[in-house]
Amino acid sequence: NAGVTQTPKFRVLKTGQSMTLLCAQDMNHEYMYWYRQDPGMGLRLIHYSVGEGTTAKGEVPDGYNVSRLKKQNFLLGLESAAPSQTSVYFCASSPSGGSGSETQYFGPGTRLLVL
Amino acid sequence: GQNIDQPTEMTATEGAIVQINCTYQTSGFNGLFWYQQHAGEAPTFLSYNVLDGLEEKGRFSSFLSRSKGYSYLLLKELQMKDSASYLCAVRDSNYQLIWGAGTKLIIKP
Numbered sequence: 001n002a003g004v005t006q007t008p009k010f011r012v013l014k015t016g017q018s019m020t021l022l023c024a025q026d027m028n029h030e031y032m033y034w035y036r037q038d039p040g041m042g043l044r045l046i047h048y049s050v051g052e053g054t055t056a057k058g059e060v061p062d063g064y065n066v067s068r069l070k071k072q073n074f075l076l077g078l079e080s081a082a083p084s085q086t087s088v089y090f091c092a093s094s095p096s097g098g099s100g101s102e103t104q105y106f107g108p109g110t111r112l113l114v115l
Numbered sequence: 116g117q118n119i120d121q122p123t124e125m126t127a128t129e130g131a132i133v134q135i136n137c138t139y140q141t142s143g144f145n146g147l148f149w150y151q152q153h154a155g156e157a158p159t160f161l162s163y164n165v166l167d168g169l170e171e172k173g174r175f176s177s178f179l180s181r182s183k184g185y186s187y188l189l190l191k192e193l194q195m196k197d198s199a200s201y202l203c204a205v206r207d208s209n210y211q212l213i214w215g216a217g218t219k220l221i222i223k224p
Contacts, residue, residue: 042214106157
């Protein structure tokens with residue numbers, strides 16, 4: 001039971017390049033999330049999904065796209081990377097939308113540097 | 116707007132007790148979470164409060180006052196491995212988690 005995994009762990013991009021971050025979970029969770037974490041700031045929600053085939057915008061969606069073609073996978077795409085997207089990206093999942101003490105389970109993170 | 120405030124950094128001594136405060140102003144309230152995050156790692160769940168009062172879990176306790184928009188995480192018998200960042204998060208009326216910037220806790224021998 002691997003939990004939540006993310007690929008790659010680290011990447012360096014040049015401005016304007018594109019890339020896709022992959023998140024996979026083996027807990028059969030319905031909800032999946034993409035966050036970014038920057039120094040001095042809390043985790044900020046980029047996009048999330050409430051189930052296979054659905055996606056929704058979070059707090060900071062501009063410059064990112066997502067897809068959830070399979071329940072276990074949630075992809076985050078950067079079409080044209082900018083230095084402002086240098087960050088640590090975390091994927092998380094939860095069984096449902098967060099009732100009671102239900103928590104989110106996080107992947108190990110992807111460190112992205114855009115030059 | 117929504118806002119969660121925590122101290123940026125705290126220092127404590129091994130074996131001592133430390134209290135990390137969190138104040139919040141959010142659109143609705145559906146629970147407050149504390150997560151631990153070691154440097155370079157993912158956040159992991161520590162505690163959850165939805166009703167006023169103290170929740171105790173081993174060396175860690177978390178307190179909530181909804182009327183004051185206030186919570187604290189209490190860590191007892193500090194160990195070196197407790198050196199980490201502690202994140203406060205509130206679930207708002209849309210059931211989204213709103214996160215504080217985290218408190219970096221440094222434990223000294």
